[in-house]
């Protein structure tokens with residue numbers, strides 16, 4: 001199945017699982033890091049304790065905002081970076097023992113879970129590098145070959161966690177993108193399905209209300225499509241629908257959306273396009289469908305389409321009204337002899 005969705009729509013939404021992990025990390029910071037701050041204060045590592053208290057206060061603030069507004073920070077980096085910086089400070093501090101370095105194992109895991117594949121990899125590499133440098137600065141490599149073997153063990157273990165979390169995140173992103181495509185696309189043509197089409201309409205409607213950005217809706221219906229099925233078979237009909245879907249997707253801009261609304265009916269949302277311009281585009285699409293022959297088993301099967309147009313604002317403000325206006329004009333085009341545009 002082809003994926004006709006513009007790139008900007010694929011991964012722009014906040015991932016809910018990341019928000020869950022961030023919330024868990026914030027709670028962890030508020031509880032465990034607070035205990036460490038008290039301990040470090042007691043041990044005389046004052047600067048570290050102050051940094052940890054600041055981190056706890058910041059985590060509490062983010063939790064409060066999250067709870068009150070349901071809005072996560074614009075990027076998880078906003079918490080991950082301070083968290084790792086405080087971790088590095090605790091590695092650096094004289095008063096902390098060598099065992100504090102076990103916390104470094106958290107770096108690749110948290111980076112990938114909260115920042116995704118690429119950003120997670122880079123952030124993890126930077127902080128693991130810093131932790132390694134701090135270790136060598138503080139302790140050198142002691143104890144002859146046993147020391148080397150110990151350091152190599154720790155490095156190998158960290159690299160393995162980094163590698164496994166990277167592999168996990170890569171396959172998770174792939175599965176997510178496949179599931180997303182399945183949930184939002186029409187399985188036959190790969191165009192947006194009806195529910196995706198309505199979502200895009202809702203977003204564009206908000207743009208219209210905010211900036212008065214015009215929006216036109218086209219409803220495209222193939223003429224006498226039943227004959228294609230009857231004369232050449234259902235397979236030919238399916239292939240003709242895919243053929244038309246590709247034509248429509250090839251003519252519109254990346255910021256527009258084409259969807260299959262059902263049967264042989266397609267919908268198109270033309271963003272930033274008024275009625276006059278929409279008519280020209282609809283005529284182009286109609287010409288394209290008529291002129292590009294659909295070939296099936298060596299035969300050219302002629303296709304044509306009727307198109308109804310409606311404009312947001314002038315013809316209605318909600319999906320149902322706008323769609324029924326465009327649909328009524330489509331049936332007017334059919335009644336007037338088909339293969340024409342009405343709007």
Ligand SMILES: Nc1nc2c(ncn2[C@@H]2O[C@H](COP(=O)(O)OP(=O)(O)OP(=O)(O)O)[C@@H](O)[C@H]2O)c(=O)[nH]1
Pocket residue numbers: 188221222223224225226227229233234235236237238241262263264334338
């Ligand atoms: N192959 C195939 N045919 C479909 C699909 N969905 C709907 N159809 C067919 O599309 C045809 C629609 O027929 P009608 O509603 O009579 O419309 P039409 O023949 O295009 O005639 P007008 O729209 O009046 O020009 C029917 O034969 C449906 O079976 C599909 O997914 N695949």
